[in-house]
Amino acid sequence: MKRSLSILPLAKRITTSAFVLFLTVSFLFVLVRIAPGDPSQKFISPKLSPKLVEKVKTSFQLDKQIHVQYLSFVKNAATGNLGVSYAFHRPVVEVIFDVLPFTILFAVSAFALQLIAGLLLAVFAFHHNQKIWDKLLSRGSMFLYAVPSFVSGLLFIYVFSVQLKIFPSSGIKTVGTLESSFFLLLVDYTKHLFLPVLVLSLTGLPVYFKYFRENFEENQKKLFTLYLRANGVSERKILLSHLIPNSLNSIIAYAGVDLGILFSGALITEVIFSLPGMGRLTINAILGHDYPLIVGCTLTAGILIIFTSLLADLIRLNIDKRLIKGLLN
Amino acid sequence: MKGIRFSVFHFFFFLLLTTIAFRLPLLGNTAMLLASYLGLLFSDYRTALDQFSLNMADYFCSLFLIIAIPVFLYFKRKKLPTLKTFSFLHYSVTVIFYIFLFAPVITNDNFDFQKDISVTRLLPPFSSIHALHLKSDTKKPGRLNDFLSLKRNVVKNSFDDKIVFYDSLRQNKSNVVCFQNGLLISLPLSSIDLLNGKPKISMRHFVLGSDEFGRDIFNRIIYGTRISLLIGFCAVILSLIIGVVLGFLAGFSGGVTDVLLSRLTDLFLSFPIIFFIILILAFFGNSFISVIVVLGFSGWMSLFRIVKGEILSLKTKDYFITAQQLGLSGTKLLLREALPVIAVPVIVNTVFQFGNVVLSESALSFLGLGIGNDFPSWGAMINSGQEYLAQAWWMIFFPGFAIVLTLITVNDLGRKLAHQFNPRMHA
Numbered sequence: 001m002k003r004s005l006s007i008l009p010l011a012k013r014i015t016t017s018a019f020v021l022f023l024t025v026s027f028l029f030v031l032v033r034i035a036p037g038d039p040s041q042k043f044i045s046p047k048l049s050p051k052l053v054e055k056v057k058t059s060f061q062l063d064k065q066i067h068v069q070y071l072s073f074v075k076n077a078a079t080g081n082l083g084v085s086y087a088f089h090r091p092v093v094e095v096i097f098d099v100l101p102f103t104i105l106f107a108v109s110a111f112a113l114q115l116i117a118g119l120l121l122a123v124f125a126f127h128h129n130q131k132i133w134d135k136l137l138s139r140g141s142m143f144l145y146a147v148p149s150f151v152s153g154l155l156f157i158y159v160f161s162v163q164l165k166i167f168p169s170s171g172i173k174t175v176g177t178l179e180s181s182f183f184l185l186l187v188d189y190t191k192h193l194f195l196p197v198l199v200l201s202l203t204g205l206p207v208y209f210k211y212f213r214e215n216f217e218e219n220q221k222k223l224f225t226l227y228l229r230a231n232g233v234s235e236r237k238i239l240l241s242h243l244i245p246n247s248l249n250s251i252i253a254y255a256g257v258d259l260g261i262l263f264s265g266a267l268i269t270e271v272i273f274s275l276p277g278m279g280r281l282t283i284n285a286i287l288g289h290d291y292p293l294i295v296g297c298t299l300t301a302g303i304l305i306i307f308t309s310l311l312a313d314l315i316r317l318n319i320d321k322r323l324i325k326g327l328l329n
Numbered sequence: 330m331k332g333i334r335f336s337v338f339h340f341f342f343f344l345l346l347t348t349i350a351f352r353l354p355l356l357g358n359t360a361m362l363l364a365s366y367l368g369l370l371f372s373d374y375r376t377a378l379d380q381f382s383l384n385m386a387d388y389f390c391s392l393f394l395i396i397a398i399p400v401f402l403y404f405k406r407k408k409l410p411t412l413k414t415f416s417f418l419h420y421s422v423t424v425i426f427y428i429f430l431f432a433p434v435i436t437n438d439n440f441d442f443q444k445d446i447s448v449t450r451l452l453p454p455f456s457s458i459h460a461l462h463l464k465s466d467t468k469k470p471g472r473l474n475d476f477l478s479l480k481r482n483v484v485k486n487s488f489d490d491k492i493v494f495y496d497s498l499r500q501n502k503s504n505v506v507c508f509q510n511g512l513l514i515s516l517p518l519s520s521i522d523l524l525n526g527k528p529k530i531s532m533r534h535f536v537l538g539s540d541e542f543g544r545d546i547f548n549r550i551i552y553g554t555r556i557s558l559l560i561g562f563c564a565v566i567l568s569l570i571i572g573v574v575l576g577f578l579a580g581f582s583g584g585v586t587d588v589l590l591s592r593l594t595d596l597f598l599s600f601p602i603i604f605f606i607i608l609i610l611a612f613f614g615n616s617f618i619s620v621i622v623v624l625g626f627s628g629w630m631s632l633f634r635i636v637k638g639e640i641l642s643l644k645t646k647d648y649f650i651t652a653q654q655l656g657l658s659g660t661k662l663l664l665r666e667a668l669p670v671i672a673v674p675v676i677v678n679t680v681f682q683f684g685n686v687v688l689s690e691s692a693l694s695f696l697g698l699g700i701g702n703d704f705p706s707w708g709a710m711i712n713s714g715q716e717y718l719a720q721a722w723w724m725i726f727f728p729g730f731a732i733v734l735t736l737i738t739v740n741d742l743g744r745k746l747a748h749q750f751n752p753r754m755h756a
Contacts, residue, residue, distance in 0.1 A: 016595070023596050031608060049425035148688055150695045150711060151729035154718060162719045267603060268692060272715075282604055283696065286611045298604055 013313060017306045024302045025077050029070055032291050044241070077299060083292035087285070092296035100300075102172070103277040106196065107262035113253065114201035118208025123239065125209075126216045138213065141206035153199040153272040160195060167195050170274040196273045200266050202256060211254065215247030249320055256312020257305065264301030337419050338402055344427050345395060352434055355483065359392045362479045369476050376473060384433070384484045391434045397523065418745060428554045437550040440705050441487035445494040447510040449535070449543030450719045456539075457532045461493040461507065462522040501648040535677065538723040540713060546723065549705035550731050557687050557735065558705045560621055564686045565679055567625025573675065574634025577663050579633070580640030587637075594630050602627045606689070610698045617700045624686050632678055639671040673750040677743055684739035691732050707732050 076082060082092035118124060125137040161169035172192050173185070220243065228238050267279035274280070278297060285293035349356065362385070370377040443449070449458060493514065495507035505521060505528055505573060507514040522529040537546040579590040606623050613619060641667075643649050652666045668675075693699045694708025702709070707728040714724030 016592075019592065020596050023592070027596070031605075031612070114544070142740065143733075143737060146684075146733050146740055148692060148729075148732060148736075150692065150708070151732060154711065154715060154725045155729065158718055158722055158725070264604070268695065271696065283607060286604075286608050291611075294608065299610070301604060 004093050009317070010314070013310065019308050021302055021306055022074075024297065025074060026070075028295055028298055029073050032295060033066065033069070042220075073295075077295070079319055082296040082299070085285075085293040085296075086290045087293065088290075089290050092292045095293060096278075096296055096300055099276055099278055099281050101277075102275070103263060106193065106200070106266070106275065106277055107259065109193070110197045110200035110204070110266070111259050111262055113197060113257075114204040114208055117201065117243075118205050119212055121205075121209050122212030122216060123244075125213055126239070126243075137209070141209045142204060145206035145210075147202070149199050149203050149266075149268045150272060152202055153195075153269060156195050156199055157272070168192055169195075172275060196275060197270050200262070200269045201273070207254070207258075208251065211251050215250065219243050219246045245319075249316055252312050252316050252319075253309075256309040259312075260301075260305030261306035263304040265306065337423050340423050341427065342399070342402075344423070348431060349395065350537040352437070355434065355437070355562065356392060356395065358479060358483045359388050362476070363389055365472075365476045369472060370729065372472060372596065380476070380480070382484065386482065387433045388483055391431050395432060395434070402469075420743045422742060425554065425558070425735060425738060428551055429558050432551050432555050432732045436545075436551050437485075438545060438548055439485040439487045440548045440552040441544060442485065442489070442548070443487070443543045444489060444492055445509055446543045447512055448494045448496060449539050449718060450541055451724075452535045452539040453721075454538040454723050454727075455534075455536065457534045458494050459496075459498070460531050461495065461498070461505070461516070462531065463491045463493065463516075463520055464522055465491055475744050492533075498530075499526070500528065514705060522716060531689050537727045538721065540710070540721075540724055541717055546710070547725055549710060550707070550727055553705045553707045553710065553728065554731065556700065556706055557690060560617075560624070560690050560700070561683045561686045563621045564628065564690075565683045567621065567629040568632060568676070568682060569679055571626065572629035572665050573636050573663075573668075575629065576633040576636025577640055577659075577667065580637040580644070581659065581662070589631070591637075593618075594633050597627070597630050603689070603692070606693065607696070607698060610693065615698045615701060617694075617704070620690060620700050624689055627689075628682050628685060631682070632675065633675050635678055636671060639674065640667060643667060643670060676703055677747045677750065680739060680743035680746060684736050684743065687732070687735055689737065 080093060084090065085092050085095050088095050121137055121141075125134045128134045156170045160167045168191060173188050216239075225238060225242065228242060264278055264282075266277065269275070269282060270277040270280040271283065278301065282294070282297040282301070284290075285297055366377065366380075366385075369380070452458070461494075493507060493516070495509055495514070497508045499506045499508075500518075502518075504515050504517045507516065518528075535545055535547070537550065539545055540549070549681055580585040606627055609623050610619060649662075651667055652662060657666070690699060691706065691708030695704040695712045697709075697712060699706050700708055711725045711732075712726040714721065714728070717724055
């Protein structure tokens with residue numbers, strides 16, 4: 001009985017995810033096809049003979065009927081065969097896998113930073129409940145929430161790179177760093193990634209802070225806290241083993257989507273710091289009308305987001321069994 | 330809301346008086362222009378219509394509002410509540426609203442005005458540049474010419490060939506030599522406006538500095554406020570209509586419609602919507618209208634969810650069932666019975682959505698996919714400042730400040746409204 005209860009919502013959840021993914025692919029196909037401009041034109045100069053033009057068109061599968069294109073499109077997307085990028089002249093999958101490690105490193109470090117800093121600040125603010133620190137922090141987080149990353153990013157570059165010259169302003173490694181010395185390489189990477197990670201996490205930090213702070217407040221009013229207090233459990237223990245775990249539920253749901261969006265590329269931060277990540281790859285593909293790469297990037301982003309939010313839901317289900325009922329309805 | 334209005338209106342008055350004090354000549358000219366235009370309208374109808382422009386109408390509107398608002402407030406003064414609270418939010422909302430209304434009167438030049446780039450480019454804040462005035466053409470008599478010269482005084486063009494900016498000046502017997510950052514310009518004395526035998530010199534102030542084309546950043550920020558707010562209003566209204574109608578449909582009819590619409594919402598929500606926005610704008614071209622439409626179409630999901638949830642709970646209420654039994658049509662049910670009840674969460678959500686749209690618009694402009702170069706936009710200003718980061722911090726600092734101030738204000742407003750309407754929510 002228990003087993004069937006846990007499998008059914010799981011199956012339902014995964015089916016929904018798959019359906020959303022399928023819709024995304026179809027939507028993408030329609031969008032790319034109805035877009036004005038023939039992508040093959042970019043590879044065809046007037047000097048080419050008509051025969052060669054045909055050959056180029058056939059190689060990009062642009063000469064067939066629209067429904068044939070759609071079927072092959074879905075089939076290719078499902079099997080991971082995403083074609084050859086027009087701009088890079090390499091398979092799309094290869095191009096994406098080139099930037100994926102960096103993107104994941106970047107996203108995970110920013111995610112970890114904002115989550116941990118948000119939690120610590122919320123604990124600090126909660127400790128100083130309704131005192132000056134609490135109010136300052138909540139004001140500050142509201143201010144931070146209103147600062148877009150292209151403003152904070154450029155200001156940080158101005159202060160730390162242009163004026164103080166502490167951190168480099170762009171790229172991922174200095175030209176001419178000794179490849180052999182692992183330690184130097186690590187220092188170099190850290191130096192290059194410090195500002196971008198900081199900027200990226202600053203946009204998410206206020207959200208986590210606010211979630212944690214409000215959940216603490218809410219849980220503190222509940223009867224179980226009162227009971228624990230009445231039994232003389234220390235405040236520290238209440239916070240660590242009761243308030244924080246009880247606050248996690250909604251935060252995990254938010255974090256799942258957030259991490260997925262971070263994986264799919266921190267568009268503006270990557271553009272400002274010229275980092276080789278998914279976001280910049282995607283926008284370059286879009287601006288260059290590189291259709292296979294656009295499809296590949298958006299599909300990867302969709303898969304990552306759907307996957308992380310699925311993961312988050314599974315974690316939540318594992319923590320709080322009451323949610324299963326909600327999913328079943 | 331009692332008590333707020335009084336203080337806000339006092340502050341509004343203060344702003345109005347400051348503007349009037351600084352721009353009295355302009356306002357006088359505008360009044361004269363209006364009189365001259367009306368005269369022209371009665372004497373030569375066709376030419377008057379030809380001469381009509383939106384910019385001119387803008388100035389007339391500002392003049393009208395400057396007179397009408399104090400008069401209106403004076404007659405309504407008994408009904409204005411008394412002063413109680415006073416906060417940052419009230420100031421900032423007033424300032425932003427004021428700038429939105431009176432942009433043409435606050436600024437003293439066209440937002441695209443540029444002249445003598447070698448002297449005026451990348452000026453730091455609070456710098457002033459000397460300017461020589463060339464003699465204007467001799468006035469021709471006639472009502473139309475009077476009108477045209479007045480119009481030139483009021484409605485500024487993006488170019489003025491009667492002004493010469495310079496670094497330093499040397500005067501000979503017969504001509505004047507201007508130095509423009511190493512460039513020499515020699516002008517005959519006869520072509521220059523003179524004052525007591527000496528060239529008439531005025532100062533042009535760049536309060537917040539100038540950008541790489543010598544355009545005044547202050548003017549561009551003021552007009553950028555208008556553009557941002559306008560895009561915000563239009564896009565939010567679009568998403569409001571879509572969200573409320575779809576949400577009502579899904580909640581009211583249920584069944585297949587509900588499932589389909591909810592899945593569609595999931596699809597939209599489970600995706601980094603910014604990529605789709607960029608995709609659409611990059612493929613179909615970016616313009617004022619397309620930015621509004623795309624942002625409007627990408628922001629209805631949260632409204633949809635709220636409206637659907639509210640309608641679902643509303644459907645079980647007795648009065649709603651009665652209204653349904655009476656045979657009211659779907660539109661009437663939505664407009665008369667449902668909307669007044671769900672207005673509070675919808676309004677609060679709309680305010681937050683407005684902030685999102687303003688942010689997205691500036692982000693798009695920053696990426697070069699905004700409303701184009703015809704209008705100034707904060708994001709585009711920051712984008713162009715990126716290149717001159719080492720030399721001109723003011724090119725990104727002031728537009729960035731404008732964005733942050735607007736977003737803080739809008740978010741704060743949303744929170745305050747939510748609190749006002751539903752105090753228990755944050756109690």
